[in-house]
Amino acid sequence: MGMSDFAPRPFLNIEEMNDTIIRNWNQAVGENDIVYHLGDIAMLHTRPAKAAYEQIFEVLDSLNGRLVLIKGNHDSRDLFKYLNQHNHPVGDGMKFEFHDVGALIKMNHRQYYLTHYPMMMGIVKQIINLHGHIHHYAVPIKENINVGIDSPELDYLSEKVPFGAPLSSAQVEKIVEQKAIDLLREGDR
Incomplete structure (x- = not known):
């Protein structure tokens, strides 16, 4: 199994994992699609840091679509600066857009606040x-949806999400609906 005890992955090495992520991502995302990445873009302990940033850029640049990157606790401002220096046009916009805290979007008659950390906003x-x-944990509040790569809330989907493929808006909506139903059932017990 894994490459670490913290976040076990079913790959022999980083290259195999990256190749799988790139393949699964590009099968799900079109060239002009916009994808929101909710932080912890990469963990690479290569020194000097610039060498790590170059490797991270290569992987991110090989992904289809435009990437809206929301800073996670493992992401550095220096990484964002490096990516911004190498930013380039894709479709109607730039390859990368950056947010320190989060982004608010409207989709399917709802507002979604996209953040790295779960936000307790009240109802x-x-x-x-x-x-x-x-990781591996869901906040027991229907308005908080963990969409991380190893989220237990992915189990609300009938189909398995290929490792590294971003969720579609339809998949997000399904998780939102199913979690609300599940928590309602738990409240009835």
């Missing part, structure tokens, strides 16, 4: 917080 009608950060 706000029609606002859902999509987040990552907490």
Whole structure:
């Protein structure tokens, strides 16, 4: 199995994992699609840091679409600066867009606040917080949806999401609906 005890992955090495992510991502994402990445873009301990940033850029640049990158706790401002220096046009925009805290978008008659960390906003009608950060754990609040690569909330989907493929808006909506139903059932017990 894994490359670390913290986030076990079914790959023999980083190259195999990156190749799988790139393949699965590019099968799901078109050249002009916009994808929101909710932080912890990469963990690479190569020195000097510039060498790590070059490797991260190569992987990110090989992914289809435009990437809106929201800073996670393992992402550095220096990485974002490096990516911005190598930013280039894709479709109607630039390859990378950057946010320190989060982005608010409207989709399917809801507002989604996209952050790295789960945000406890209280109950706000029609606002859902999509987040990552907490690995293998789901906040027991229907408005908080963990969309990380290893989120247990991916189990709300009938189909398995290929490793590294971003979720579609339809998949996100399915998770939101199913989690609300699941928590309602738990409240009835």
